Amino acid sequence: MKVGFLGPFGTYTHQAAYECFQDSITYCEKTTIADTIESLETLDYAVVPRENSIFGSVVETFDGLRSLKEGFILGEIVLKIQHCLVIKKGAKLADIDCVMSHEQALGQCRKFIAEHLSSAATFKTTSTAAAAEAVSRSKTLNVAAICSKICTTMFGNLELVEEGIQDEDFNYTRFFVLGRNSLIKPPSYPTYPTRALIRVTMRTTAADSETSFDLTEFLKILNLSVIRIDRRPAPLSITFRDMYFLELQSTSKEDLWPKKVEQSVSRIRDNGFLAESIGLW
Amino acid sequence: MKVGFLGPFGTYTHQAAYECFQDSITYCEKTTIADTIESLETLDYAVVPRENSIFGSVVETFDGLRSLKEGFILGEIVLKIQHCLVIKKGAKLADIDCVMSHEQALGQCRKFIAEHLSSAATFKTTSTAAAAEAVSRSKTLNVAAICSKICTTMFGNLELVEEGIQDEDFNYTRFFVLGRNSLIKPPSYPTYPTRALIRVTMRTTAADSETSFDLTEFLKILNLSVIRIDRRPAPLSITFRDMYFLELQSTSKEDLWPKKVEQSVSRIRDNGFLAESIGLW
Numbered sequence: 001m002k003v004g005f006l007g008p009f010g011t012y013t014h015q016a017a018y019e020c021f022q023d024s025i026t027y028c029e030k031t032t033i034a035d036t037i038e039s040l041e042t043l044d045y046a047v048v049p050r051e052n053s054i055f056g057s058v059v060e061t062f063d064g065l066r067s068l069k070e071g072f073i074l075g076e077i078v079l080k081i082q083h084c085l086v087i088k089k090g091a092k093l094a095d096i097d098c099v100m101s102h103e104q105a106l107g108q109c110r111k112f113i114a115e116h117l118s119s120a121a122t123f124k125t126t127s128t129a130a131a132a133e134a135v136s137r138s139k140t141l142n143v144a145a146i147c148s149k150i151c152t153t154m155f156g157n158l159e160l161v162e163e164g165i166q167d168e169d170f171n172y173t174r175f176f177v178l179g180r181n182s183l184i185k186p187p188s189y190p191t192y193p194t195r196a197l198i199r200v201t202m203r204t205t206a207a208d209s210e211t212s213f214d215l216t217e218f219l220k221i222l223n224l225s226v227i228r229i230d231r232r233p234a235p236l237s238i239t240f241r242d243m244y245f246l247e248l249q250s251t252s253k254e255d256l257w258p259k260k261v262e263q264s265v266s267r268i269r270d271n272g273f274l275a276e277s278i279g280l281w
Numbered sequence: 282m283k284v285g286f287l288g289p290f291g292t293y294t295h296q297a298a299y300e301c302f303q304d305s306i307t308y309c310e311k312t313t314i315a316d317t318i319e320s321l322e323t324l325d326y327a328v329v330p331r332e333n334s335i336f337g338s339v340v341e342t343f344d345g346l347r348s349l350k351e352g353f354i355l356g357e358i359v360l361k362i363q364h365c366l367v368i369k370k371g372a373k374l375a376d377i378d379c380v381m382s383h384e385q386a387l388g389q390c391r392k393f394i395a396e397h398l399s400s401a402a403t404f405k406t407t408s409t410a411a412a413a414e415a416v417s418r419s420k421t422l423n424v425a426a427i428c429s430k431i432c433t434t435m436f437g438n439l440e441l442v443e444e445g446i447q448d449e450d451f452n453y454t455r456f457f458v459l460g461r462n463s464l465i466k467p468p469s470y471p472t473y474p475t476r477a478l479i480r481v482t483m484r485t486t487a488a489d490s491e492t493s494f495d496l497t498e499f500l501k502i503l504n505l506s507v508i509r510i511d512r513r514p515a516p517l518s519i520t521f522r523d524m525y526f527l528e529l530q531s532t533s534k535e536d537l538w539p540k541k542v543e544q545s546v547s548r549i550r551d552n553g554f555l556a557e558s559i560g561l562w
Contacts, residue, residue: 053520056340056513170520214506214530225495228523229510232337239334239451242509249495 002026004039005047010129015150016077016175017047020186037064037178040071045186046178050076053172057230061176065199065278066235066243073197073279075177075186083109084149085116085161086132091141093161096120100131101146105166109146112165117144132158182280190281194250196261197279201234202242203272215244221271224264225249283307285320286328291410296431297358297456298328301467318345318459321352326467327459331357334453338511342457346480346559347516347524354478354560356458356467364390365430366397366442367413372422374442377401381412382427386447390427393446398425413439463561471562475531477542478560482515483523484553496525502552505545506530 006013007029030036125131132151228247268275287294288310311317406412413432509528549556
């Protein structure tokens with residue numbers, strides 16, 4: 001079994017994928033979110049970021065979902081972005097005089113650096129994973145990296161000094177786990193799924209793009225609990241025609257949920273909308 | 282009177298502002314969307330892009346609206362992105378051997394260039410306005426620029442050869458016109474406004490960020506026609522608490538609309554949400 005993820009190795013998406021699949025699978029790094037989603041044509045699973053608690057929805061992911069050919073969302077992973085201080089095995093914190101990481105991670109750990117590594121110089125790398133690699137390859141013991149925890153499993157000679165050294169404590173990212181189809185279930189897929197994602201293209205009621213359809217009426221037809229709504233322009237279509245992604249939640253754990261979602265999507269179609277269920281978890 | 286806009290002069294935002302205010306106002310260019318919105322502390326109006334029909338919502342604009350201190354949305358302008366071919370007065374199309382513009386505009390007019398300027402070289406500039414300026418300053422008559430129409434009013438020695446030379450015809454941008462407050466009305470403010478924008482922070486029903494509020498129930502309480510929904514993370518708040526921007530539409534032209542919106546917002550507040558009306562047009 002193989003999972004594609006937004007790479008390179010050592011990213012938080014890699015970490016999220018690892019939390020889901022552990023050592024049961026082969027990890028394949030992809031360069032872009034579009035490539036990761038498209039990798040489902042040949043791989044079994046794909047993991048992509050869906051939203052960050054500070055920066056919001058990941059537009060590239062929703063754009064990939066607009067024209068999803070292969071693939072079905074089968075889970076989500078919520079990861080606390082925990083920056084880690086990592087050194088070479090045998091090194092001592094007191095001897096560190098250079099801390100390396102991506103510019104953003106260095107900025108997010110400013111307080112920790114000022115308090116514990118006040119005499120160390122900071123050095124910017126292209127990614128947090130690149131910093132971990134540089135420390136791993138270093139011939140001296142005076143360098144440290146700020147990176148994700150999974151980097152310590154990638155390089156055998158690294159040691160975790162402290163986890164969660166970022167200044168702010170509310171930085172979370174939510175990831176989607178997609179499968180090649182709806183039948184291939186990831187580990188810990190729930191017995192009774194309680195979530196669903198449906199994709200709907202709005203009706204255009206006038207050619208001049210000025211009149212749009214009433215979403216209040218639309219949700220009445222849907223008649224299920226909607227907990228998140230994201231909007232994107234429908235691909236290759238009439239100007240300002242919207243595509244909505246609606247995340248649904250079951251109000252109880254019950255085996256009728258998949259059927260309820262299916263019936264709801266049918267009801268929407270009967271009312272003249274293009275609609276599809278693209279996830280159930 | 283003064284209007285701030287996302288600059289520099291000659292951008293499509295400048296063009297949009299001009300379509301609204303014509304020669305009745307002083308135009309003040311701003312470097313970022315945040316600066317443009319904040320300029321309402323000292324200026325009368327501000328114009329910012331809200332969404333493009335291909336690229337979707339402008340995140341920076343909604344982020345600015347999350348914590349709007351001064352300002353109220355009083356209109357929208359829908360602009361067809363029409364690239365124009367511009368030459369020096371007295372020049373002839375047949376003599377043009379160099380076309381200048383921003384990389385994106387050059388790419389968007391590939392067919393026109395191949396057909397009408399096949400022997401001309403293309404030259405990339407930092408913006409479409411910079412291309413217009415370069416043509417204006419040129420000592421020779423063999424150069425052309427691809428830019429917005431408003432550039433021809435900025436430089437007196439330029440002549441419009443053709444408007445709408447882009448390959449694709451469905452590229453529109455919608456802009457918001459904000460006033461310093463709700464009382465300062467822009468030209469052509471309707472007698473009976475039919476739109477409104479409200480900003481709502483969702484209730485968090487559980488500390489673990491896993492349970493969200495049902496939007497279907499929420500829209501029932503709102504009880505007005507909702508035609509667009511945008512979602513952003515609420516600023517400086519609990520992880521994954523959402524802020525929604527709901528665009529409302531009156532189903533008829535009537536002078537009760539402002540009151541209806543106000544009552545609806547009150548009803549939402551009575552149900553425990555943070556809600557405000559931030560626009561009426």
